[in-house]
Amino acid sequence: MTKVLIIAHGHPAISPGGAEIAAYQMFEELNRREGWEAIFLARRAPDAGIPIELVAGDNEFTVAAASDQFRFHNGDHTLLHKALPEFLRWAKPDVVHFHHYVNVGIEMVRAVRNVLPEARLILTLHEYLAICNHNGQMVRNGDLALCRRSSPSACNSCFPGTSPEEFFLRERFLKQHFQLIDHFISPSQFLKQRYVQWGLEADKISVIENGQPPAEPLPPRTQAPGETTRGRFAFFGQINPYKGIEVLLDAMALLPPEMLAPNGPISLSIHGSGLHWQTAEFQASVSAKVEKLSQAVHLFGRYHTEDLPGLMAGIDWVVVPSIWWENAPLVIQEAQKFGRPLIVSGIGGMAEKVLNMQNGLHVRPRDPRGLADIMLHAATTPSLWANLQKQMIPPATILQTIDLTIPVYAI
Amino acid sequence: MLARLRRQDVFDSIDIARSSPVGDRVGFVAMLTLPPDARSVELMIGNGREQLMLSAPLRRLGANKADIFELIEIARLTENPAVFERLGPAIDDLVKSSPLPKAAVQVSEFGLSPVSPNVSIVVPLYGRIDLMEYQLAHFANDPEFKDVELIFVLDDPRLRNELEQRVEFLHALYRVSFRLILLGENLGYAGANNVGVAHASADTLLLLNSDVFPSAPGWLSGLRQSLSDLPGAGVVSPRLLFASGALQYGGMSFDRSRHGAPYILNDHPGKGLPPDRRTEPYPVQAATGACLMMPTALYREVGGLDQGYIVGDFEDSDLCMKLRSIGRSIWCVPSSVLYHLERQSLASIGEASLRQYLTLYNAWRHQERWAPAIEALADQWEAIG
Numbered sequence: 001m002t003k004v005l006i007i008a009h010g011h012p013a014i015s016p017g018g019a020e021i022a023a024y025q026m027f028e029e030l031n032r033r034e035g036w037e038a039i040f041l042a043r044r045a046p047d048a049g050i051p052i053e054l055v056a057g058d059n060e061f062t063v064a065a066a067s068d069q070f071r072f073h074n075g076d077h078t079l080l081h082k083a084l085p086e087f088l089r090w091a092k093p094d095v096v097h098f099h100h101y102v103n104v105g106i107e108m109v110r111a112v113r114n115v116l117p118e119a120r121l122i123l124t125l126h127e128y129l130a131i132c133n134h135n136g137q138m139v140r141n142g143d144l145a146l147c148r149r150s151s152p153s154a155c156n157s158c159f160p161g162t163s164p165e166e167f168f169l170r171e172r173f174l175k176q177h178f179q180l181i182d183h184f185i186s187p188s189q190f191l192k193q194r195y196v197q198w199g200l201e202a203d204k205i206s207v208i209e210n211g212q213p214p215a216e217p218l219p220p221r222t223q224a225p226g227e228t229t230r231g232r233f234a235f236f237g238q239i240n241p242y243k244g245i246e247v248l249l250d251a252m253a254l255l256p257p258e259m260l261a262p263n264g265p266i267s268l269s270i271h272g273s274g275l276h277w278q279t280a281e282f283q284a285s286v287s288a289k290v291e292k293l294s295q296a297v298h299l300f301g302r303y304h305t306e307d308l309p310g311l312m313a314g315i316d317w318v319v320v321p322s323i324w325w326e327n328a329p330l331v332i333q334e335a336q337k338f339g340r341p342l343i344v345s346g347i348g349g350m351a352e353k354v355l356n357m358q359n360g361l362h363v364r365p366r367d368p369r370g371l372a373d374i375m376l377h378a379a380t381t382p383s384l385w386a387n388l389q390k391q392m393i394p395p396a397t398i399l400q401t402i403d404l405t406i407p408v409y410a411i
Numbered sequence: 412m413l414a415r416l417r418r419q420d421v422f423d424s425i426d427i428a429r430s431s432p433v434g435d436r437v438g439f440v441a442m443l444t445l446p447p448d449a450r451s452v453e454l455m456i457g458n459g460r461e462q463l464m465l466s467a468p469l470r471r472l473g474a475n476k477a478d479i480f481e482l483i484e485i486a487r488l489t490e491n492p493a494v495f496e497r498l499g500p501a502i503d504d505l506v507k508s509s510p511l512p513k514a515a516v517q518v519s520e521f522g523l524s525p526v527s528p529n530v531s532i533v534v535p536l537y538g539r540i541d542l543m544e545y546q547l548a549h550f551a552n553d554p555e556f557k558d559v560e561l562i563f564v565l566d567d568p569r570l571r572n573e574l575e576q577r578v579e580f581l582h583a584l585y586r587v588s589f590r591l592i593l594l595g596e597n598l599g600y601a602g603a604n605n606v607g608v609a610h611a612s613a614d615t616l617l618l619l620n621s622d623v624f625p626s627a628p629g630w631l632s633g634l635r636q637s638l639s640d641l642p643g644a645g646v647v648s649p650r651l652l653f654a655s656g657a658l659q660y661g662g663m664s665f666d667r668s669r670h671g672a673p674y675i676l677n678d679h680p681g682k683g684l685p686p687d688r689r690t691e692p693y694p695v696q697a698a699t700g701a702c703l704m705m706p707t708a709l710y711r712e713v714g715g716l717d718q719g720y721i722v723g724d725f726e727d728s729d730l731c732m733k734l735r736s737i738g739r740s741i742w743c744v745p746s747s748v749l750y751h752l753e754r755q756s757l758a759s760i761g762e763a764s765l766r767q768y769l770t771l772y773n774a775w776r777h778q779e780r781w782a783p784a785i786e787a788l789a790d791q792w793e794a795i796g
Contacts, residue, residue: 081583110551110584152654165622165752168654169545172624172750176548 004030004038004409005093007108009100011042011055011062018330019126022210023099025398026405031059033402039091043104051076051083061087067105070133070162071170074105084108088115095409097122098181102129106177113180120409123178124185125205127327130174131198133159133167137242137324138194144241144323146347146365149197175199183408187328188349194325206408209328211401217339218313220389230316231265231379233343236303236331237320239275241282244321244345249289250368251321252297255376260296266379268293268319271311273302312338316385317378320344320354323365328353333395341388343374359391413440413497414489425463440489442497445469474506476597479721480765487768493673495775503776506719515595516606521578522588528560530635531611531707534619535603537567540574542621544581551585553628560613561589566603568596600700600723601716608710616707622752623651623702630747634704637692637744645739646705646731648698649747650686658686659751662695662743663728664792665785674774675785677728692744696788700727701751709734724773732781735788 008023030038044062052063067074096112096119129136131150138147141158152164184205186192192205239245252268261267275283290297303311318335325348332353335342344350346362354360363371378384418438431437454465472478482502486494536543543563550556565574571593578591592606604618615635630649638647651660658681666678713733716726731741
């Protein structure tokens, strides 16, 4: 029996992000496998409760933890030197798989290593967080231009209030803790390359996608009598400046008016939440752009995973116009699962997961004119849609992900 | 008289001052030799037509930081870097006239130091203590630290509470044993190191600044090997890099050209450039105190670092000159590489121009002691090329 402790930065019941869901699915699936046992420890915000607490069954726990957002430092003596060691001595895991360190605190890696010198420590890398202080996105602070490489002086030019030396210390501090990790998992080749460029050893990083629950592809959207076009576009995900929603709205505005619904075939559905968390300026800008196109653009708000088949059934294309590199976006996997061709920014994790002219189309990021041209071409060339749709490759399943992860646990 | 100073208050309130040809520079600094029991001085001031008799009370200065800094401030007001030719001896006498500051010392042990360590590392902490945390994160990943006696000296009583709240956590997390010495007052770089070395038990000593971080394990054994292999070596020092990877230190040279400064300064040749390709140890004129290794007995033999320099400057080259005077050589070992985030801990001391005059005073004092030896050394190095 091999025991795996999975540590996640949130519980999907409270914070249903892609990484939290992936961690929880691993936990559930491992427990179904013979010879394997998993324990789940999810971070919760510090509260009056005890530091580590059972929340479900006999193997699902939360840990009250907080870190700063610069170097992910957690200096909680009681947690790291008392509650966590006590928990680990009870749990006795052979493998500890960290799904993140944000909010959990990077020191947790060393605290685990102190108590379990023989355990195998695994860390799944999500964004470029250790590399980049700008939410781990590798876009420049201010103009959001794409960044290709961090350095103390480059980071200081992004954040003039923080000296190059502080950035140097941040990097060294994180790397000293990363040294305690036996193996890393990266959901994309692109993310792996960025971490290798940053200084991690290539053979210590395995590229394994976060698997998805399997589903049957949907049939093509039923076209109206006489309709030959494929002009229903959709956006899924968080609405924030990095997801490129403004680029997409600007592209819609550049299309010939006669091509837009209700008179023309092209419309855009936006499914996503989070707009109200953004700056007033961003909210006003998005709202004004939607308002101008109110006949052709519809803002639907938050959706749940179980709504997806219904939402995807009524559209032709999924657009992912992000202006940052992305890693392995869940929305791409979902579109591929349900058989909806993608139009994505041709950079980073998006360009890796969607192959141009094979199962989707690439567009230059932050290029509304280019995106408008591609959308028009995509909508009015039905054979293109059909060809791409035929070549859709379903994403890895959770079972496949576990099959690939188990050897990493056992090396 | 050493210099005239601006005194707007005098200019505004005394009639004859307003007719003075020197304008508002009616203040002045003068050096007088007085009998030891003098209580006051009487000054006769005149402008050629009128004269004024002034009586000025005398205040005896002490060898405390406030009084010494007051003299440095007066030196700064003269706007004359060469002022220390005259004022320097008075400051030096003042420092010498009273015993060295004796700070209350409190020693705590965190973990068990090795019974027979092969090196004692002394790290003074000043200004910010999070650097200690970053150092421990590095040392914890270096297997050579199991044979190290690590001694942190807190030379900044203001940070005592903060450190005491953090230190148990840091020791429990990083599991590096160390001794922590808390000083009751700020002794400066030399004083803090001297106290730390007094608590060192290994035969080999490493002085390390808190803003120096190893690039990779192996640097320590590399330095130890060089210290034992190189004939007559008094000090070995590593290569130090800036955060950018540019050279911060690869040996110090004495700069006689002075570039307008009236005294010999310490120069870091190649600073800011990519490091050169040398891999074997090479002799240098002097080593930086940011990271230097030497036999502990030798440190004690030459009396350690000279506490007569103010704040922290020139003690390292002074130490090297003392070692040279007893026939020892100074080396840089470029295969041992560390990063030095220069002056991250000193940013909090005074304004730039006051610091500049502190440096000038220290440079003057250093030159007073070593000018002939440095000239001879520099001639010899120039001859070798």
